Amino acid sequence: MASAQEESDRPESDRPESDRPESDRxxxxxxxxxxxxxxxxxxxxxxxxxPYAARGLGDRFFRYQLTATGLAVLAIMAGVxxxxxxxxxxxxxxxxxxxxxxxxWQPDVHRFGIAAVLTGTVLIAAVAxxxxxxxxxxxxxxxxxxAPRKLRRTLVTMVDLMAAVPSVVYGLWGLFxxxxxxxxxxxxxxxxxxxxxxxxxxGTQPGEPLASESVFTASTFVAxxxxxxxxxxxxCSVMREVFSxxxxxxxxxxxxxxxxxxxxxxxxxxxxxKGGIIGGTMLGLGRALGETIAVYLIISPVFTIQPHIxxxxxxxxxxxxxxxxxxxxxxxxxxxxxxxxALFLLTLAVNFTASSVAARSRSGAQSEA
Amino acid sequence: xxxxxxxxxxxxxxxxxxxxxxxxxxxxxxVLPADRPRxxxxxSRSGVLSLCGAAASGLCVTVLLFGQLAPFSGGLGxxxxxxxxxxxxxxxxxxxxxxxxxxxxxxxxxxxxTAATLLFSGLFMVVGFxxxxxxxxxxxxxxxxxxxxxxxxxxxxxxGGIAHAMLGTLTMIAIALAITVPLxxxxxxxxxxxxxxFSRFVRTIVEAMTALPSIVAGLxxxxxxILGLGMQKSGLAAGxxxxxxxxxxxxxAxxxxxxxxxxxxxxxxxxLGAPRWRTxxxxxxxxxxxxxxxxxxxxxxxxxxxxxxxxxxxxxxxALNADPTSGPMVSLPLAxxxxxxxxxxxxxxxxxxxxxxxxxxxxxxFVIARVIGGRGPGHQTKRQARRTARASRRxxxxxxxxxxxxxxxFERPELSHPxxxxxxxxxxxxxx
Numbered sequence: 039m040a041s042a043q044e045e046s047d048r049p050e051s052d053r054p055e056s057d058r059p060e061s062d063r064x065x066x067x068x069x070x071x072x073x074x075x076x077x078x079x080x081x082x083x084x085x086x087x088x089p090y091a092a093r094g095l096g097d098r099f100f101r102y103q104l105t106a107t108g109l110a111v112l113a114i115m116a117g118v119x120x121x122x123x124x125x126x127x128x129x130x131x132x133x134x135x136x137x138x139x140x141x142x143w144q145p146d147v148h149r150f151g152i153a154a155v156l157t158g159t160v161l162i163a164a165v166a167x168x169x170x171x172x173x174x175x176x177x178x179x180x181x182x183x184x185a186p187r188k189l190r191r192t193l194v195t196m197v198d199l200m201a202a203v204p205s206v207v208y209g210l211w212g213l214f215x216x217x218x219x220x221x222x223x224x225x226x227x228x229x230x231x232x233x234x235x236x237x238x239x240x241g242t243q244p245g246e247p248l249a250s251e252s253v254f255t256a257s258t259f260v261a262x263x264x265x266x267x268x269x270x271x272x273x274c275s276v277m278r279e280v281f282s283x284x285x286x287x288x289x290x291x292x293x294x295x296x297x298x299x300x301x302x303x304x305x306x307x308x309x310x311x312k313g314g315i316i317g318g319t320m321l322g323l324g325r326a327l328g329e330t331i332a333v334y335l336i337i338s339p340v341f342t343i344q345p346h347i348x349x350x351x352x353x354x355x356x357x358x359x360x361x362x363x364x365x366x367x368x369x370x371x372x373x374x375x376x377x378x379x380a381l382f383l384l385t386l387a388v389n390f391t392a393s394s395v396a397a398r399s400r401s402g403a404q405s406e407a
Numbered sequence: 408x409x410x411x412x413x414x415x416x417x418x419x420x421x422x423x424x425x426x427x428x429x430x431x432x433x434x435x436x437x438v439l440p441a442d443r444p445r446x447x448x449x450x451s452r453s454g455v456l457s458l459c460g461a462a463a464s465g466l467c468v469t470v471l472l473f474g475q476l477a478p479f480s481g482g483l484g485x486x487x488x489x490x491x492x493x494x495x496x497x498x499x500x501x502x503x504x505x506x507x508x509x510x511x512x513x514x515x516x517x518x519x520x521t522a523a524t525l526l527f528s529g530l531f532m533v534v535g536f537x538x539x540x541x542x543x544x545x546x547x548x549x550x551x552x553x554x555x556x557x558x559x560x561x562x563x564x565x566x567g568g569i570a571h572a573m574l575g576t577l578t579m580i581a582i583a584l585a586i587t588v589p590l591x592x593x594x595x596x597x598x599x600x601x602x603x604x605f606s607r608f609v610r611t612i613v614e615a616m617t618a619l620p621s622i623v624a625g626l627x628x629x630x631x632x633i634l635g636l637g638m639q640k641s642g643l644a645a646g647x648x649x650x651x652x653x654x655x656x657x658x659x660a661x662x663x664x665x666x667x668x669x670x671x672x673x674x675x676x677x678x679l680g681a682p683r684w685r686t687x688x689x690x691x692x693x694x695x696x697x698x699x700x701x702x703x704x705x706x707x708x709x710x711x712x713x714x715x716x717x718x719x720x721x722x723x724x725x726a727l728n729a730d731p732t733s734g735p736m737v738s739l740p741l742a743x744x745x746x747x748x749x750x751x752x753x754x755x756x757x758x759x760x761x762x763x764x765x766x767x768x769x770x771x772x773f774v775i776a777r778v779i780g781g782r783g784p785g786h787q788t789k790r791q792a793r794r795t796a797r798a799s800r801r802x803x804x805x806x807x808x809x810x811x812x813x814x815x816x817f818e819r820p821e822l823s824h825p826x827x828x829x830x831x832x833x834x835x836x837x838x839x
Contacts, residue, residue, distance in 0.1 A: 107597050210537055
């Protein structure tokens with residue numbers, strides 16, 4: 039009795055237990071109990087009973103241990119940004135704002151910047167997301183609503199498995215297979231849509247089928263297709279997860295009101311899964327921005343801003359690092375670190391956007407619980 | 408959803424004839440003679456016929472278009488044009504007997520099938536191509552037992568192999584797991600067990616880091632371990648880089664799994680007076696064991712396949728090196744990357760062989776994850792159930808020895824429950 043009394047006299051604030059969901063639940067339950075037994079001394083104050091054992095030495099140690107782990111993980115994660123910033127400082131101080139606007143990469147004569155590589159990175163990621171998102175949404179809807187019931191589990195496993203295939207395998211496929219077979223598509227696109235600046239290819243004339251094929255290889259477009267195949271399973275897996283959580287009651291309500299299956303998808307599944315679509319797209323975009331090896335194997339690096347996605351030559355931040363880390367001087371390494379920092383900040387921004395969008399939407403809120 | 412679909416699947420194929428009520432069905436079910444469930448999915452004869460008809464005529468129209476009418480050419484253009492013609496004709500065919508809603512539904516169903524087929528065939532092509540090209544190197548036994556130290560680019564496939572890369576991959580992933588598993592699982596437990604502003608912050612950071620570009624993880628270790636502390640490039644550094652990359656993935660996946668542990672179980676443990684750490688050790692972690700294993704294995708699959716952190720931190724060697732603390736070390740993806748940069752066909756074949764081995768490794772890990780993770784939290788295998796039952800029986804015997812009179816829970820079952828409602832044995836064993 040005495041210990042319980044002493045317990046309830048303690049102020050709320052020094053009770054580390056108080057923010058646990060379990061004790062929240064019991065706090066919600068106790069006042070009812072107290073009114074049921076009004077005469078009892080212990081239940082006079084509507085405060086939660088704190089488990090006696092929670093104050094034991096073992097538990098305190100356990101708590102410190104876990105908090106230390108959390109701190110360690112946080113330190114590692116913060117260390118990534120911090121050390122990059124420290125190492126990049128030298129290069130950033132030397133170039134200042136011009137680091138963002140210069141397209142060349144000659145750190146040893148102090149003429150370098152990420153304008154070209156950043157443009158290339160964003161273009162490759164944009165091509166990848168443009169191709170992968172319709173495929174991923176279609177496949178996710180297919181798995182969650184259209185596919186024969188017996189097939190669904192297999193398809194889910196296959197998508198998850200594809201998401202785990204190493205990126206170097208995709209790179210091999212792009213380098214040895216896609217490169218040769220995509221030229222026809224590139225040529226067709228440049229012939230019919232060459233008037234759009236994005237699809238323009240220098241060095242070919244419309245209606246000249248025998249022009250050199252080498253202007254179409256190793257382009258942003260090829261790299262984009264490979265990265266698209268790489269990120270589509272990840273996006274599809276996120277979207278399918280959310281689509282399959284769309285409430286069965288609402289689905290059946292839509293059917294009961296006379297909707298066809300597509301009508302139901304448009305009225306229930308897609309609005310419900312909007313957060314998942316955006317979150318999945320952003321997750322894929324983050325992967326696409328950071329992809330190194332597949333892009334490195336395919337593109338032929340150029341250090342000018344190359345807005346023509348079908349034309350040979352492109353670049354990305356990560357392949358720039360992979361290309362130059364070996365032969366870099368100390369200052370060159372600092373410049374590469376600065377490029378890495380820019381990539382890091384870009385993906386971080388994309389990720390934060392994704393998680394905040396997903397958290398605000400209805401589907402995201404429910405998967406959080 | 409389920410109700411509607413089961414109803415639909417039970418009906419045979421009665422869509423083409425729209426007669427109000429067949430006399431036979433009316434006789435057997437007099438209550439609802441004209442009520443037929445509306446079809447939502449499934450296959451009907453007219454549907455199949457219009458699909459085939461549309462496909463045939465779409466093909467014909469395209470052949471006509473490409474051969475006779477317009478100056479189009481190219482295999483891909485043909486496919487796209489044929490598909491578009493097929494869609495249009497299919498829409499018209501459906502429109503002959505259904506309303507606009509149904510037309511849209513059917514057309515979109517076909518489009519969704521197409522999207523899934525495209526994606527899966529693309530992915531199959533990627534995996535199949537690598538496995539197919541790997542067939543040249545894989546049958547040679549020396550490919551798995553030798554390293555590349557004494558083999559040059561011009562040597563045939565009967566010389567040299569990827570033993571050094573396989574050993575390197577295993578060493579690096581072992582180092583990464585030794586760091587990731589304790590740290591990652593403890594951090595996931597922390598996020599779940601000690602909520603508060605700080606742990607919410609940690610969770611946000613971890614979630615943002617899940618898509619950390621792998622090359623940035625490599626750069627970080629390069630900046631700290633190699634440039635900062637002046638260490639060599641080694642397998643240990645590569646293991647660190649892979650850990651930095653894997654850690655957020657493992658934490659996030661385990662966090663989700665731990666959240667699924669039923670609150671009733673932890674509350675029961677607390678109600679029995681268990682301290683928090685005992686609750687975690689004996690209730691939360693065993694309950695989530697299969698899910699945690701899946702999380703770790705999926706993180707491992709990602710970590711094994713990454714090239715760029717290893718590229719920056721491990722260096723490159725053609726020789727077998729079993730010591731992760733000194734000297735360069737090579738992993739499978741890095742070996743693939745280096746093999747295929749060579750113009751020699753034998754080297755490229757080795758690259759594809761190594762990639763096939765890597766894929767097989769990922770596949771095996773994935774299958775293991777599926778087998779372990781197939782059960783949800785709280786579901787036990789037969790062996791676990793037997794062990795739990797044994798522990799409970801021991802507890803019962805212990806209680807019997809204590810034999811406190813007046814507490815009916817601890818009485819012998821045949822004494823306190825003569826009518827046969829004896830407490831079943833395995834219900835209490837969660838704590839052992």
